[in-house]
Each structure stands twice: as C-alpha cells, then as structure tokens.
C-alpha cells in the first residue's frame with residue numbers, strides 16, 4: 043500500500059481522483075478471496091454491518107480494491123465467482139440517472155464534507171431488472187485525516203420504493219380511471235401557466251366536461267355499470283387528445299382537459315368536437331348498451347388570469363351554460379357569463395331575504411269541469427311580491443331557487459300556505475269542502491328527505507282533508523330517478539293525497555314507469571293545447587295523450603285553455619277538466635275566494 047492520498051493535494055485533485063476511481067473499471071484486480079477479507083474483521087466491519095440481510099462492501103481506496111459480501115452478490119443475482127473485487131462491479135451497474143449523485147455523495151464523504159456516505163440508487167441485477175438499494179458507508183482516515191478506505195452496507199429497498207411510488211401515484215391519481223386527480227391537474231395547470239409567463243405568444247385552453255345525465259345511468263343500472271361507464275368515458279377522452287395534453291377526473295362525472303401549445307380557441311374547440319364525437323358512439327357495458335354525451339365548457343388563458351383556480355371556475359361556468367342550453371354541446375367562456383353568475387348569486391341572497399321577510403304570495407288558478415265550467419279546485423302558483431319590482435313571476439326566480447336548494451324551504455312555505463288556505467275555504471260551504479288544492483313540487487323538493495314529513499305536518503297543522511290535496515310533479519324529475527321515485531310516490535299516495543303529472547308531453551316518459559307510478563291525472567302541457575287544431579301534430583299529440591291516459595285509467599286536465607273552441611275540441615276527445623286564461627288567470631287569494639263563494643251561492 044503505497045499511494046495513499048497525499049496531504050498536499052488540493053481538494054479538487056482528490057475529488058478528480060476519487061471520481062476517476064469510482065468509474066474506472068480497468069484497475070487490476072488483486073482479488074483476494076472475499077471470505078478471507080471479511081473474516082479478517084476489524085474496523086471496516088464495525089462500521090458496516092447492518093444486519094444479515096444487507097450486502098457489505100469494503101473499498102480500499104488507495105489500492106482501488108473493493109470487496110463485496112456473498113449477500114451483496116446474491117442481492118443482484120450473482121454467484122460469488124461472477125463478481126470481481128473492484129469498484130466497477132458496483133459503479134458500472136448503477137442507473138445512469140443515479141450515477142452522478144452516488145459519485146458525488148461518496149466523494150463528498152471521502153473529502154470529509156459529510157459525516158457519512160448514504161445514497162439511494164438503482165442497480166442493474168443479473169436478470170436485467172433495476173433494483174433499488176440504499177448504500178451507506180463510513181470512511182477510515184489516517185492521522186492526516188485522509189480517507190484510505192471506506193466500507194459499508196447495501197440494502198435492497200425495492201419493495202419500499204414500490205410502495206412509496208404507489209402511494210405517490212395514489213395521492214395524485216383517481217382510483218377509478220387511473221387519470222390524474224384534481225391535485226395533479228392543478229399542479230400541471232400551475233406549471234403550464236408559469237411557462238406561459240415566459241412565452242407571451244403561446245396560449246392554452248382548458249376544457250371542463252360533465253357527462254350528461256350520468257345520474258340516470260348510475261341510479262337505474264347500478265353503481266358498477268356507472269363506474270364502468272366512467273372508465274370508458276375516460277378512455278375515449280384520452281384517445282381524443284394528444285399525448286402531451288392532461289386529462290384529469292375531478293370527481294363524480296367531471297373531467298378536465300388541459301390543452302397546451304394550441305393555436306387559439308379554434309384548436310381547443312376541435313378537441314372538444316373530437317371528444318364529443320368519440321362519446322357519441324354507444325358504450326357496450328357488461329350488461330347494457332348505453333348512450334352518453336357530455337357538456338363541455340371551454341376557457342382560453344388570457345393575460346388577465348392569475349390563479350389556476352380562476353380558469354377552472356370559468357370553464358365550469360361555461361360548462362353550466364352548455365348544460366342549460368340543452369347539453370351535449372360546448373360553450374366558450376365569455377366575461378358575460380361571469381356577470382350572469384354574479385347576478386344569480388345576488389338573486390339567491392335576495393330570495394333568502396324574501397323568505398325571511400315573507401314576501402312570497404300564492405295566486406290561485408281555478409281548475410274547472412269542461413262540461414259546464416264549474417269549479418273543481420285550484421292550482422297554487424307562487425309569486426314574489428318584490429318591494430320595488432312588483433310581482434315577480436316564478437320563471438324568474440324558481441330556477442335559481444332550485445339550483446341553490448332554497449326551493450326546499452320556499453316549497454315548504456307554499457305547501458303550508460296552500461293547505462291553510464284550502465282548509466279555510468273548505469269551511470265556507472259543503473260544496474267548497476270538496477274543492478281540491480294543487481301544489482307544485484320541484485325536483486329538489488321531491489328528493490328532500492323531509493318531504494313526507496313536510497306534507498304530513500302541513501296537512502295536520504291546517505286540518506285539511508288529505509284527499510283534497512294534490513301534488514304536481516313533472517315527468518323529467520321522476521323519470522331521471524324512476525326507481526326511487528316509484529317508491530317515494532307510493533309513500534306520498536299513502537298519505538291519502540293525489541298525484542298529478544304536470545306539463546305532460548314536454549319531457550321524456552317511459553311507458554313502463556308511467557304504468558308503475560301511482561298517478562291520478564295527466565296534465566297536458568299548454569304548448570300542445572295552444573296550437574291545437576284538428577289537423578296538425580299538436581292536435582294529434584293531445585289526442586294521443588288523452589288516449590294514453592284513459593288506457594292507464596288516469597284523468598286528464600288540459601292546461602292553458604285560452605279559446606272557447608279549444609274546450610269543444612278537448613271535450614270531443616274525452617278530456618273532462620281544464621284550466622287556462624279563458625276561465626281565469628291565477629288570482630290573488632281574495633279574488634279566488636269570490637269563486638269559492640260563488641259555488642256556494
């Protein structure tokens with residue numbers, strides 16, 4: 043042992059020397075048997091032994107001889123004789139991406155910069171696989187503090203790395219589809235935006251996609267088919283974009299797509315069109331063939347955007363717009379959508395205030411017998427008596443009430459007030475005691491867990507005979523969740539109240555369900571009645587609805603009768619009840635009471 047490191051040499055020289063040795067494979071191999079060396083014991087083992095499972099190594103730096111234990115060999119799948127006693131046996135097997143770091147770590151420790159050597163890296167095993175190892179070591183130094191030997195251990199940490207990687211993957215990916223999740227998507231978006239700061243000419247687009255009526259599939263076919271559909275949708279979206287674009291699942295049936303390096307909004311719209319075309323093909327799931335579509339909101343990054351959340355929010359707004367405009371389409375975000383969203387928020391808080399200040403009123407529209415125009419009952423219709431805007435019609439505020447969930451407390455008020463009013467009128471005369479009161483129920487109300495209790499308590503507190511209360515529901519609401527609806531409607535019926543299917547003909551109905559729902563009456567939507575004449579389609583539809591109702595043993599009420607000749611036509615078709623401006627507009631309670639008194643007279 044002659045050439046120990048000279049103390050006069052600079053740190054840089056030493057470093058070069060060490061690095062050379064770490065990678066140099068041509069140094070002659072003195073090759074004493076490993077067992078000999080390891081049996082020799084001494085300081086190197088005291089430093090290195092980490093447990094039976096670790097491989098050991100011992101490197102005489104000055105001689106450039108490196109011994110490896112049997113376990114070290116077997117860890118990489120080699121027999122003893124296959125590994126020589128030189129450092130290159132290790133260093134040449136290190137993954138190219140890790141080599142520099144390992145070299146640096148060893149050199150740093152040999153030079154005395156670090157208290158010990160420690161490096162995680164990949165080493166190629168005999169069968170060609172990469173295994174992850176943790177190498178640790180400690181140098182022995184001479185009286186001049188020069189490292190002449192370093193020894194240590196090597197632990198196989200492949201499994202641990204796999205678990206770590208899996209956890210990392212799980213933290214940033216969606217378990218169902220394997221796509222990036224919200225966290226990873228936001229991270230990529232953040233980075234993409236940062237890159238754009240340096241490239242003012244480039245742009246990016248963000249698509250926010252929501253599967254249309256996904257809930258119908260999920261509820262009617264079950265969650266496992268719902269999951270299968272989501273996976274299939276994810277695959278089709280991914281096939282419609284370029285490899286560099288990020289497709290993520292935010293949750294539920296919501297997906298986002300980040301399109302980078304795009305020419306402008308046209309390029310992003312083309313992506314959206316491709317996705318929509320891909321989704322238009324039927325999905326053959328395990329037991330069912332289903333059709334799906336999606337509403338997509340598109341937003342382009344403009345210099346005004348600062349935070350990634352702002353882009354996501356606006357893409358979401360545009361997606362909502364696409365839904366409202368009839369689904370299965372895309373909408374590009376415009377700043378007006380923002381002001382619309384702000385208006386909606388303002389309206390929502392105004393509605394909250396209206397409820398607290400008791401500004402809602404009910405108007406009552408007579409429902410009559412077509413044969414003689416006599417009063418059968420009323421439909422309660424809500425109005426908002428706005429302090430400055432006057433009477434606001436339900437079309438202007440119910441959609442917001444519905445979306446915000448405020449419809450539930452508002453609807454509860456309607457129910458209580460209508461029952462109270464009906465009970466009061468029923469005391470006026472024996473005839474009045476037979477009048478029905480119809481109350482509209484929205485989809486949100488129907489889903490409310492307190493619905494049955496609300497109806498029961500409104501009836502109880504008002505003392506109204508349950509047989510005189512009618513609840514009106516619309517097709518789409520019940521058809522979208524037909525399975526649950528059947529049971530719920532039956533529970534409503536069990537309270538003794540009647541059920542009308544409102545606006546019939548405007549939505550989509552499944553005959554199978556229609557037969558199963560415990561309905562009493564179909565109300566023909568006024569759009570058909572309005573345009574009805576003997577020889578057009580609407581006339582035919584009205585005729586078909588009446589025939590259908592009679593087949594299902596249901597009564598029919600025609601809505602929106604404005605002309606006397608409509609009455610004759612409807613009667614000829616077998617429709618016995620109606621309501622409309624021809625008989626009366628919806629009336630404030632006092633005016634409606636005149637109608638009640640008139641029948642008593």
Ligand code: C2E
Nearest residue numbers: 423424435436456482483484602603604621622623624628
């Ligand atoms: P709807 O239940 O189908 O009520 C009938 C609507 O048609 C009422 O509009 C009524 O004023 C109008 N109408 C009645 N006859 C005629 C006619 O001859 N010609 C024309 N052009 N229109 C006629 P309104 O009061 O504006 O209510 C609109 C919708 O708002 C209702 O449709 C109902 O779906 C909903 N709605 C009203 N009040 C409530 C409520 O208290 N709760 C819930 N959930 N929805 C309500």
Ligand code: MG
Nearest residue numbers: 421482514544
């Ligand atoms: Mg109605």
Ligand code: MG
Nearest residue numbers: 544545565601
């Ligand atoms: Mg209606």
